[in-house]
Amino acid sequence: MVSIKDVAALAGVSDRTVSRVVNDEGLIRPKTKKKVQKAIEALGYVPNQAARLMRTSRSSVLGLITDVVSTTPFSTDIVRGIQDALDDTPYTLLTVNTSADPAKEQRAWKIFREHGIGGVFYVTMFHRHVPRDTEFPSTPTVLVNCSAPDQALPSIVPDDYQGGLDAVRHLVEQGHRKIAYVVLNELILAADLRGRAFFDGLAAAGIEVRKEWIVPGRVGAIFADKLVAFENARRILDNPDRPTAVVCGNDEIALQVYCAATDLGLRVPDDVSIIGFDDFQVITTGIQPPLTTMALPYRDMGALAVRMLLDIIAGHPPKKKHVEYRCELVIRNSVSPPK
Structure with a gap:
């Protein structure tokens, strides 16, 4: 050797x-x-990394704890952003997927402590607050796509409220005033933030809220919910007095709204404009016409998490503990002025 x-x-x-x-x-x-x-x-x-750790009490390995991020296509860009940002550093990444099981999460923390992991990225599939009783060890940790309002931990989340406002503003700027909303699972924090943005955006434009045009897109327990967007969107579109535009809770819901419009013989965007959220490109660039949407800044959030965690490890805590990362409007071909 x-x-x-x-x-x-x-x-x-x-x-x-x-x-x-x-x-x-x-x-x-x-x-x-x-x-x-x-x-x-x-x-x-x-x-010899083990010997190095004994000498310096510092590990060149960072940990990443996820619920189901590493096994779902929607949020793997967070992990990619972290990995890409670590390429130019001496650090490597050890990822543990917990399947949202608290017992597995505790075992992951135990393994990280035993191996002297230098720092941890705590990443969730959807934007949420971690439970108040969640215990985080003293290991330097950055929360990504989640936050802990009751704990002084740095966190990075998408600005779902700003993204929701910009989606409504884009439709209003195109001349729409008859706007429907197919909602995310109401149990998810993003649904609340994007929903409030929808109401505030309409109010700012002086547009009446049509409550019958606000319908669920997903229902049920988190991780076991089901899509109901197709039938609900079809119901509100199958009417002479129908909306000219639909804001969708995410791109998966938007795909169902496309299908409902097609089933009724309606053309996107000639008869109804549709805007999504996430920029899940398997959907947004795979359907015709391509979907206008609000892009979640997952890769950028991952890169920022790396910079933040390495600064903490180096003894430089972030000046701003909680970062809301802007969601960008991606204009494609699913929105046009109403006829």
């Missing part, structure tokens, strides 16, 4: 210099660093 002494001998430097290069410590002349890196590559040297 190649040792640090072998690398030092080939590079013509001390063991300590090799260690400083490996651990990215202190100021090292570029020429010396390049010699050491060439020797490492030539010999195929792999640092």
Whole structure:
């Protein structure tokens, strides 16, 4: 097995210099660093991370705890954003999927503590508050797509309210005043934020809220809910006095509204405009016409989480503990002025 002494001998430097290069410590002349890196590559040297941890009490491994993020297509961009941002750092990522099981989550924290994990990303599939009784160890932790209002933990979430407002504003700017809303599961925090934005957006434009045009898109317990958007959208569209535009709780719901409109012989956007939320591109670019939607900034949130966590590990806590990341409007072809 190649040792640090072998690398030092080939590079013509001390063991300590090799260690400083490996651990990215202190100021090292570029020429010396390049010699050491060439020797490492030539010999195929792999640092002993366990020994490094014992010496420094710092781990080059970061943990990521998810509920079902890593196994669902909707929010894997958070993980991708974290992984991409870590590429240029000495850190690697250990991911544990808990399937939203509290017992599994506790085991994950136990494993992380036992292995001296340097910091943790706590990531959820949908925007929510973590339960008040959730206990977080002293390990540096950043919450992503969730927050803990009762605990002083840094968190990054999408600005669902702003995204909801911008969706309504876009329709209003196109001239729509007969606007319906097919709602997310009401048990989800994003449903509340986007819903309040819908009402506030209509009020700001002086548009009457038609309560009969506000219908559920998903119902049931979280992780076991079912889509009801097709039948509800079909009911409100199958009427001479129908909305000219529909705001959808997410892109999956928007797909169901497309299907309902098609089933009634209505054309998107000529007969009804549709706007989604998430920018789940399997849907938004896969249907015709492509869906105008509000993009969740998942990849950017993941990258920001990395910067925030590494700053905390380095002893520089963030000035802003809670970040609401802006959702951007992605204009495609599903919205046009009403006829």
